[in-house]
Amino acid sequence: MDLAVSPLALSFPEMPPIDGVTLRAARARYKDWNRADLTYVELSEGTALAGVFTRSLCASSEVELGREQVRGGRARALVVNAGNANAFTGYRGREAVEAIMKQTAEHIGCLPVEVLVSSTGVIGVPLPQDKARQGLAAAFAADIAGWEDAATAIGTTDTFAKGAHASAMIGEQRVELCGIIKGSGMIAPDMATMLGYVFTDAAVEPAFLQNLLNAATAETFNCITVDGDTSTSDTVLVFATGKADHAVIDSWESPGADAFAAALTDVCRNLAQLVVRDGEGASKFINVRVSGAVSDDSARKVGLAIANSPLVKTAIAGEDANWGRVVMAVGKAGEPADRDRLSIGFGGVWAARDGLPVEDYDETPVAEHLKGKEIELAVDLGMGSGRAVVWTCDLTHGYISINADYRS
Amino acid sequence: MDLAVSPLALSFPEMPPIDGVTLRAARARYKDWNRADLTYVELSEGTALAGVFTRSLCASSEVELGREQVRGGRARALVVNAGNANAFTGYRGREAVEAIMKQTAEHIGCLPVEVLVSSTGVIGVPLPQDKARQGLAAAFAADIAGWEDAATAIGTTDTFAKGAHASAMIGEQRVELCGIIKGSGMIAPDMATMLGYVFTDAAVEPAFLQNLLNAATAETFNCITVDGDTSTSDTVLVFATGKADHAVIDSWESPGADAFAAALTDVCRNLAQLVVRDGEGASKFINVRVSGAVSDDSARKVGLAIANSPLVKTAIAGEDANWGRVVMAVGKAGEPADRDRLSIGFGGVWAARDGLPVEDYDETPVAEHLKGKEIELAVDLGMGSGRAVVWTCDLTHGYISINADYRS
Structure with a gap:
């Protein structure tokens, strides 16, 4: 099985020898x-x-x-x-x-x-x-x-x-x-x-x-x-x-x-x-930035719940600004959160603020952002000052192909 | 978007009216x-x-x-x-x-x-x-x-x-x-x-x-x-x-x-x-039977770790008796387990016993079992008498298609 080089690959950097x-x-x-x-x-x-x-x-x-x-x-x-x-x-x-x-x-x-x-x-x-x-x-x-x-x-x-x-x-x-x-x-x-x-x-x-x-x-x-x-x-x-x-x-x-x-x-x-x-099947690199958590540790757990959600990952693979799935992931994380203080944004644009869809939300710049390879997903919990950044990739047919279609 | 009827569908049963x-x-x-x-x-x-x-x-x-x-x-x-x-x-x-x-x-x-x-x-x-x-x-x-x-x-x-x-x-x-x-x-x-x-x-x-x-x-x-x-x-x-x-x-x-x-x-x-x-994209119904856990609750957590593992689910989609991925899922569950007491089997055949691959393991009946739609996956932890059964489905291209390919 020959795997194509990841579309997110970076070239190997110049690195000096280390004495010893x-x-x-x-x-x-x-x-x-x-x-x-x-x-x-x-x-x-x-x-x-x-x-x-x-x-x-x-x-x-x-x-x-x-x-x-x-x-x-x-x-x-x-x-x-x-x-x-x-x-x-x-x-x-x-x-x-x-x-x-x-x-x-x-x-x-x-x-x-x-x-x-x-x-x-x-x-x-x-x-x-x-x-x-x-x-x-x-x-x-x-x-x-x-x-x-x-x-x-x-x-x-x-x-x-x-x-x-x-x-x-x-x-x-x-x-x-x-x-x-x-x-x-x-x-x-x-x-x-x-x-x-x-x-x-x-x-x-x-x-x-x-x-x-x-x-x-x-x-x-x-x-x-x-x-x-x-x-x-x-x-x-x-x-x-x-x-x-x-x-x-x-x-x-x-x-x-x-x-x-x-x-x-x-x-x-x-x-x-x-x-x-180099995540299996990855087509997009996703920065999940969580702020407003009760602690940094809590923010990291919320970030990982989002980053591990197959529904969030498939939505981003489909270039779909589906913030409802992010709400779901925050809700299942089990960390302190309040639906009515939650804000969610993509590429610097808030789609939902304080528990409600933004009234004059313009999806055009968000849709454009999601077409790129580097995705910014921001979640503010509105609970405290805890923050964390979690990195993940999207979930695509490539993942299934690598792990199900090819046999040992 | 029209979805094909799940291959695991059952016909609707006869059900009597209920008074009131x-x-x-x-x-x-x-x-x-x-x-x-x-x-x-x-x-x-x-x-x-x-x-x-x-x-x-x-x-x-x-x-x-x-x-x-x-x-x-x-x-x-x-x-x-x-x-x-x-x-x-x-x-x-x-x-x-x-x-x-x-x-x-x-x-x-x-x-x-x-x-x-x-x-x-x-x-x-x-x-x-x-x-x-x-x-x-x-x-x-x-x-x-x-x-x-x-x-x-x-x-x-x-x-x-x-x-x-x-x-x-x-x-x-x-x-x-x-x-x-x-x-x-x-x-x-x-x-x-x-x-x-x-x-x-x-x-x-x-x-x-x-x-x-x-x-x-x-x-x-x-x-x-x-x-x-x-x-x-x-x-x-x-x-x-x-x-x-x-x-x-x-x-x-x-x-x-x-x-x-x-x-x-x-x-x-x-x-x-x-x-x-009716799980999205499901092609196989999987019974995960966990025994030998320290408690029933611990068995259920191990069962869910296996049932939620994308690697276990894609292996079964690929009809691959990949018990190494089951080892991984047991290991990440965080519940009491001991690598050297762990046994794993498919369709009533043990592939690994007490932490080692079975010496004369014959994959033929297991491969045949995995071609079916009803899969039996057994895990014995060898720690106690706790047991649980967890049900899940496999993870296929159908899941990605439903959740990523179609837009809102």
Whole structure:
């Protein structure tokens, strides 16, 4: 099954190398495809690690082990397998991950616990240990790869390579942050996973790095949805090599902490939005802006209820300013709302205000806006000052085709 | 837009008249369609009333008033408008409902509070009072209608008329229960609502009738889903005229209480399943049976997570025994589960047991089962003895066509 490149795709950005990060890729041949599918990233000694993982109760061994490894706060390598999620594979799946950790640790002379492993692809088939072992050996010997090569190698049903870059000044020292990500939805019988990795040469203490990642995740990765289906393998890791010449950032009082946090959030937001732009069948990128909620968290929940509603998503696919469906989604969110204070608008034009259709509502500019690829949907609840932005895509025949028409 | 009759449609059953219930229908012409769209049901004096309503926080005036009326426990009439939901219409919508209550109360000589009103159709347009007034006057003068006429008149985008019947013996007295329902999903820019009505000649005290309805709803209407989008107007009402000759049922100790409760649940289950059978774009009816949960409520939540997953629904549309997607849905449900105790099967064949694919799994009978229209999906969590059954339909191109391709 060849997927057309998403109409919302962006070209891969210019991204500088990161001191202390070496990328390599090779063919483990997890699937019968003609490209690298095993990515190996070596990290310099002392690299700080932070990570966030799926909340699925059926998470893969990679995720279970990753959670333990993040508590250690240090990493020397990352291995990503594309084509097999190794989820729901019991002890055999866990053995396959531990074998990769051991082989890599022996290669670079570190502890197995410092080797992070991610896998994405089909569920229920243990990762074949022979393919992993040979692929990993090939990767150790491979030429150094670039960011776009690595972003391509970690993909499965992704239709374009996804990367983002930011920099920050820590005093006089400029630090770089480069991120790559994969994910778009699911394809029979694969379950796509969102795997994201951010690399930086900044020096950041692991516990504080984890705090920064948690905060960034709350307003970036946790604010996107394609189809509301949570993967068993979602993983975002941040690696900070500390090669840049500045005092270690270990609290909000550290010089440059604010700048670094802003750059990290910036990269995370760009990566998160790229996943939505590659959403299965997506033809429109939708910004759902919720204001006037009782809290920011409440606003996010309302935003996700709207963004996950198949009726809102199909209305936008049909370029239909159907604000009645938005009313429905707000009503089902279960968050404090009052029908008579609710306002809804598209592309900067209010269609309904304070619980009533706008009297002289002109749908012409709204219809024009909905013909575009970037949609603005605004909801004001009129209850308080909580606000959030959630990003999603529309629901089209393409989603059904990808997930129902093609068989495993 | 003409919709083809659902491939899962059932023919309308034989249903007897109910003593104390008189059906009439007329054309209010809420939309430009060639059929009756205002249904008027007159109920004999002393009819007991119970009802359950949408939990939407953006509910219509009909729902708000209905909640108050149910507390009174008595009804003399029901008026159903099809083609306009009268939701999100503020004080003008409420005035339209109150006008209908007043006109009907004057006609039959009762209190306005004894007149129940439901409306279904487009959101955001106040119900036109002139059409309602003329339609209602025409209904008062109309010939007596049958159950199938009424079931057709309350429909909007429904593709077939939906009714269910049961009887129960209260001592030596046989009582009848007849129900009609409408609902299938949504169509631009209408938001379909699920409106269900059960009529019986049994004599039941209103508070106990409400208890019975709440219990029946928990295992019937609250166990179906088409697309997870909750309407602003969902309403189920039960009217008990008390014309049958038996002692009033007012507690579980009353003779015949068990039999009546079973018959009521039976009618509610049949009506609920009929809505799923008319689910937008549905090609398969799916029984999701969850066992081994820590509680029945937990089982229901897991069942709904599976039934609402677009990936599970598209897999079944594609006749793909993709149990990896079921693992995903269990994992995201947030209920107690353990990957290594989870079992999943289709059509009576286990594909995975205790967290591992079944070694000698033969997909042939499963593939054959999935080609049918009635699908059995079983999930055992291996945690406890909680169980539930949830009913849903698959997600097909038909759903997208109905909700995105056609414009308002």
